[in-house]
Amino acid sequence: KNQVEQSPQSLIILEGKNCTLQCNYTVSPFSNLRWYKQDTGRGPVSLTIMTFSENTKSNGRYTATLDADTKQSSLHITASQLSDSASYICVVSEQGQNFVFGPGTRLSVLP
Amino acid sequence: SAVISQKPSRDICQRGTSLTIQCQVDSQVTMMFWYRQQPGQSLTLIATANQGSEATYESGFVIDKFPISRPNLTFSTLTVSNMSPEDSSIYLCSVKARASSYEQYFGPGTRLTVT
Numbered sequence: 069k070n071q072v073e074q075s076p077q078s079l080i081i082l083e084g085k086n087c088t089l090q091c092n093y094t095v096s097p098f099s100n101l102r103w104y105k106q107d108t109g110r111g112p113v114s115l116t117i118m119t120f121s122e123n124t125k126s127n128g129r130y131t132a133t134l135d136a137d138t139k140q141s142s143l144h145i146t147a148s149q150l151s152d153s154a155s156y157i158c159v160v161s162e163q164g165q166n167f168v169f170g171p172g173t174r175l176s177v178l179p
Numbered sequence: 180s181a182v183i184s185q186k187p188s189r190d191i192c193q194r195g196t197s198l199t200i201q202c203q204v205d206s207q208v209t210m211m212f213w214y215r216q217q218p219g220q221s222l223t224l225i226a227t228a229n230q231g232s233e234a235t236y237e238s239g240f241v242i243d244k245f246p247i248s249r250p251n252l253t254f255s256t257l258t259v260s261n262m263s264p265e266d267s268s269i270y271l272c273s274v275k276a277r278a279s280s281y282e283q284y285f286g287p288g289t290r291l292t293v294t
Contacts, residue, residue: 100281111183111271111285112222119281157221159283167283169221 070095072160072170080176085148089173091141091158099161103132103143106155106172115143115156148177181206181274183286191292192262199258200289202272207252210275213245216288217268225270228255262293 072093081087093101100119104112116125116132118141124133129146145152158170182205192198202211211228226234226247234247249255259266272286 102281102283104285109269109288109290111273111287113285114282117281161281167224169223171221 070162070166070168072158072168074158074170074173076173077171078174078176080178081148083148083150083177083179087145087148087175089143089145089156089175091143091170093139093141093158093160093168095160095162095168097163098136099163101134101141101161102159103130103141104157104159106157108154112157145175150177150179153177180282181208181276181284183272183274183284185272185286185289187289188287189290189292191294194263194293196262197258197260198262198291199256200270200272202255202257202286204253204274206276208274209252209277211249211255212273213247213255213257214271214273215268216271222271225257259291264293267291267293
């Protein structure tokens, strides 16, 4: 069964600190992996998209990595800000149209 | 990118009634989807809205409960019928510009509370 797991379930960090969120998946055949940020009460917004041949991609203070061999991805947030408080969702797409959503990691950044 | 608007943004409804949610995109898109996000949960795909034909529903979702229309390439509606408190969720419209595109955009969501 195609699954996406994320860890930790929730995370609290102090403003200015770095953090790393994890995503493990069993989706096959793999097409691409996306990280989304979802603010409370809003729709998800795409942060990064990576295909099989890409192993790292940055978007400002967000850096995603992908290891297609071990089927793992991480999202690293540098110098966190209060506005980074949100849920971060890992989505893995099969070749074709099927998308598998992870349960998300709830990040809280405290002053 | 695609800009997506949804109406209403939120509503409180009585059980047994129905609510129709509208999704408008600022550009023509190939694919439109409807998702449900229950409290504290991630997104679950309800159906793919197909222009000019019946929507394609995921396992566990049926047309009688969630009728969907898509009259053109920029607009779709989702109706939540005969609502019960278990239908309280955020309903999100999502689009892909092309079937082959990796980018998927989400609307702001409609927060539905059923009392």
